[in-house]
Amino acid sequence: MTVSINSIKKGIVIDHIKAGHGIKVYNYLGLDKVDFTVALIKNAPSNKQNKKDIIKIENAMNIDFTVLGLIDPTMTINIIENESIKEKIKLSIPKKVEDVIKCKNPRCVTSVEKNIPHIFLLFDEEKLEYRCQYCDEVYTFSEV
């Protein structure tokens, strides 16, 4: 028996997620807590990537695309209405990431000062490296 995940009426399909990253995206979007239909497909065959993950969300959900661009800017987002793609959203790598991740450097001022924004600025686009605006500690998003 096949699971009916192929068509959704209204919602979002996040496609071309790097295999293995699907669960990350799932967690970032808090999909474990929602009560509408969500499908996480792992290791789907893909022409481009060999294997990919896909997430299908049967709901008009407000997504922070900045965060998705950070996890993996190569994935594509399809907004579905009436069972067809209404809009394709291209992700880009955000130049500035605020209050998404925290600096782990114990010498960083963010470890003691409360109520300040945790700001990371893009520093190497190719390697997806971000730098804490306070202490300059470098993070690649894949390790976060």
Place this chain on the structure above:
Amino acid sequence: MLEGRHLIEPMDFTNEELDGIFELADSIIEDEKSYMDKCRGKILASLFYEPSTRTRFSFEAAMYRLGGQVIGFSEPSSSSVSKGESIADTIKTVSCYADIAVMRHPKEGAPKVASMYSDIPVINAGDGGHQHPTQTLTDLLTIRRTKGEIGNITIGCCGDLKFGRTVHSLIKALSRYENVKFVLISPSELKIPDYIKREVLEKNGIEYVEAEKLEENMGSLDILYMTRVQKERFFNEEDYIRLKDSYILTPDKMEYAKKDMMVLHPLPRVNEISPEIDSDPRALYFKQAKYGMYVRMALIAKLLGVC
């Protein structure tokens, strides 16, 4: 225009803006008396969350010599910090009383936080192992006054290059000048961090070599920048014994040096420069400390917009 700006890291200012500070420092050195009233009526808040007598004195003397006054604390236990007040609240309050603030803090990025919430200029006087921009201004002014220019030099940095924040800042700052070459002399455990090699040196196509022994490289240097190597930084006793003497500058090593080489050191020194060197005209570290005060006078005056 530097009026109202902050100095958090050396690269906050362009080379032209730095030149403006150095030119003002030159003219203060030339005729200090005509600057003694420039900051009359102005107050510097000196916020030292960890003790650093040397840097604090340098700033406070600079303000007094400009005719200004100083308020502040020199250890957090005597301040509201011990009551758990945030940096943001401290600087907002201090902004009500003072015209300019200088901050030394053990946490990296603390002065940056202060600058985000401050109505008055904030100067970073050292944040953990991160930045020490006014030391860099001091080093650059010393090089400029002694060599006549900042570019066209081969500079040897010797000692603990891994944790030495003054060296990191200096390399960054020098990378913006023409024809600067580096000889990086350190034990293998204390080599310059990769990110400095990658982002600063290699990215800017700057020539550098890494070495272990000082005397073998002495002859090629126009400047020798010494820093401390502490015994506890070594991973094993053998390496320490093998290398400890190669990082102590002694008169016999100075024999290999050019006649006009400059020896710099951010001070305080422990035993990495033998006191016999002090009388050598090439030893500039005490002069450097004096220039440090003048460059801070120039910086304060510029940020306050009085010169």
